[in-house]
Amino acid sequence: MIRAVLIAAFGLLAVPALAGTVTDSSGRVVEIPDRVDAVFAAGPPASILVYALKPEALTGWPRALRPEERPYIAEPFRDLPETGRLTGRGGEANLERVLAIDPDLIVDFGSVRDTYRDLAERTQAQTGIPYILVNGRFEATPEALRLVGAALGVPERGAALAADAEATFAAIDAILADVPLEARPRVYLARGPDGLETGTVGSINTEIIERAGGRNVADPGDGRPGGLVQASIEQVILSDPDIIVTWDRTFYAKVFDDPLWAGIKAVREGRVHLSPTAPFGWIDRPPSLNRMIGLRWMARLLYPDRWPGALRDEARDFYRLWYHVDLSEDDLDRLLEWSAGRPPN
Structure with missing residues (x-):
């Protein structure tokens, strides 16, 4: 009943799928219903994927939306229940809860290990209940959108978003074609209130830096798989990044006045940038489709003379296409506050 009300409110009708059998990103062959009207998202990345493609099929958010996030989601879906998560940190959704929701399909988006x-x-x-795994790596985004779009019975929607993602990748590749690696900006991701958690090269958390044409300074150089690590301020000082990006407001509010960070080039030159985080982070948190607008933001930070257009217009268009919501001027103001960085003293 609730789902029917949401479909009517949003003005969308479920389209019968002709999927039958789907081969997911891990190579598993999964039988799915011809019609998928209810999807359980195994974690936050999957919830964004399903919401972008077919919001009326999403049975709930792994974590209920916070008040500051609600304006950036289409109104019929702001009050979906909290379902918990099956995967990742704090995976607390039990199978009884999944069975009570009774979805047609479970979707997980991220690692396919x-x-x-x-x-x-x-x-x-x-x-x-059929369960599909979908590769969450950046380069696989268009394929993921087409795969899940077909599985949910909205192949045209999947193809449209995939084409938009491909256009973003192509625009960045055109910029980087004549920018040698050694000439690309050196970037540090500052996570957490002290800015000392970061992701090493190859981490899904810092994939956005590398894909936008930055050089992640957290590079151990030993070929190990990337992941989150705790850095020391001495390591950050030694790496001396050109640009620092963060989503943590506590860190951002104090970094310019902190003597430990004062000598770092990015801080001296005012090139510390606070990423928007509503309704989802533009850098990671979670690493899902939300990174597509973050990728454009990052490319503009790294190559301001080469990336066309205005961020405000780009954000408005992205939220309309991907998140099904038309943002007011006030919503845009709150979203983009401080994202351009702070001028040096």
């Missing part, structure tokens, strides 16, 4: 494949197999066997 054996750990997640095993979870998908086990959950599907125990519940009888």
Whole structure:
């Protein structure tokens, strides 16, 4: 009943899918219903993927939206229930809850390592609900959109968003074609209130830096898979990044007045940038489709003379296309506050 009300309110009708059998990103062959009207998102990245493609099919948010996030989601979907998550940190949704929701399909978007494949197999066997794994890496975004769009019965929507993602990648590639690696800006991602958590090269959390044409200074150089690490201020000083990006307002509010950071080039030159975070972070938090607008923001920070257009217009268009919402001028003001960085003293 609730789902029917949401469909009517949003003005969308479910389109019968002709999927039948889907081969997910891990190579699993999964039988899915011809019509998918209810989807359980296994984690935050999957909830954004499903919402972007077919919001009326989303059965709930892994974490309920906060008040400051609500204006950036289409109104019929702001009050969807909190479902918890099956995967990642704090995966607390139990199978009884999934069965009570009774979805047609479970979608996970992110890593397709054996750990997640095993979870998908086990959950599907125990519940009888089809469960697909979708590769969440940046380069796989268009493929993911087409795959899940087809599975949800909205292939045209999947193709449209995939084409938009491909256009963004192509625009960045055109900029980078004549910018050698050694000439690209050196970037540090400052996570947390002290700015000392970061992601090493290859991490899904810093993938946005590398894809936008920046050089992640957190590079151990040993070829190990990237991940989140705790840095020291000495390491950041030694790396001396040209640009620092962060989503943490506590860190941003104090970094320019902190003597420990004062000598770093990015701080001296006012090139510390606070990423928007509503309704989802533009850098990661979570690493999902929300990074597509973050990628454009990042490319503009790194190559301001080469990236065309105005960020305000780009954000308005992105939120309309991907998030189904028309932002007011006040909403845009709040979203983009401080995102351009602070001029040096």
